Amino acid sequence: MCAAQTSTQPAVKDNYAIEARDLNVFYGNFHAVKNINLRIERQKITALIGPSGCGKSTVLRAFNRMNDLVPVARTTGQVLFHGKNIYDPDVDAVEVRRRIGMVFQKPNPFPKSIYENIAWGARINGFKGNMDLLVEESLRGAALWDEVKDKLKQSGYSLSGGQQQRLCIARAIAVKPDIILMDEPCSALDPIATLRIEELMRELVEQYTIIIVTHNMQQASRVADYTAFFMVDDARTGFLVEYGESDQIFTKPKDRRTEDYITGRFG
Template sequence: MSLFSRRPGRPEASLDDPVFHLSDLDVWYGDHQAVRDVTMTIGRRQITAMIGPSGCGKSTVIRCLNRMNDLIPGARVVGKVSYHGENLYDPEVDPIEVRRRIGMVFQKPNPFPKSVYDNVAYGPRVNGMKGKLDDIVEEALTGAALWDEVKDNLKGSALALSGGQQQRLCIARAIAVRPEVVLMDEPCSALDPIATAKIEDLMAGLASEFTIVIVTHNMQQAARISDYTAFFTSDIDPAGVRHGRLVEYDATEKIFENPVDQRTEDYITGRFG
């Protein structure tokens, strides 16, 4: 099987049904411009990977998609981030509602110091979701491929789970509020290869229901799981200041087998980064 063979049951990669469109996106932290001039479209129920060397702005860009940068003092977003055609940064848009619709899983598993059940039920409770919590918890844990492993110990501490289980619990917590999009910022960097493989299988299954955007330093992971790949790198301006920049964005097969930009070719073949 080719590295780029379509996953069973997955449609062909397409941007015909966009969820996000980023246009001339610049991000500033105080007086420092961390990212400049990013324009890209992210399709519905696609897995989009962001790759590139450390410090190139991948995490900054993914945090723009659910306004997590709002929580960083001095952060400022210039340009436009559209979600189904609506400007996410319009003053009338509620960032709390944005984060309900666009969930996030972080680099290190961060379960609450509560039971497995209460971790998953937390979001639905806060959001006043109707329906039986037991059913919501079971559905989310099943969706995160964790139910069979924890169903007999739902009242046990989430902190007693293994690292891989904790990360899947965090994914269950994210999808329990029924978002449309799940953002994942280096979700496997702290996990062993077996746990990483489980998370990758999980993402492939979730992509039939959710739009997934993942930041990863693992190029092989991007090649295995994503439909589209964005390659970022750092430019240094005449003043010697480093800025993150999107170099190339295309279907994953094209990026890895026939990139347009020499910088992309150099990165994926290991010449730098």
């Protein structure tokens, strides 16, 4: 286990988007994840995989301080973003979340019009430019524009599940974040909608760093440039087993446990 913690850094230069150092998250007395060290590459897709309850979502949420919203959650260690620990007392969690956007497991558009869904985030972040243009740009960026351009005033709820999820992605990119976190974004979608989101992720990665949590190993191998494999110990505490380029993780895993998992021997 100790080996897992120290030997999992891929050989990278300084070109990382965000880095976790000795990250531990507790929910009350429960130690959810321990000693995570993870460097996320800029403008790449990094997938976090592992069995249920291994803490991959917790790690993802630690990257933009979403765990702060859970009253009993406590985080130790560092998450470095542009060289600054986002858990420092002088850092505003709201500002962190503006720079590091998030897309959730279940599509959660606001109960407002499609237009308003995108404009709201920009407006609260002080956007002063041409809102119509921004809405169009964001919807085009999320490959949704052609489908909704004639019904921008309709409720976001009127869209299909896949469209709603792309709306949530459009909403996230409208505030122009550096990193987009995606927490199992396709788990509530059918295969065709999933494929569209995956294509979209490949387009978005030209501009954004994407971290995705997924249960689906095929998805991770299809879209992710890097993959981190998490496991859970006897105390149900999650830890990082192996981290590297997806090709290597899925074809020649260094760790026996990774191999067991990806070949379907457990999990």
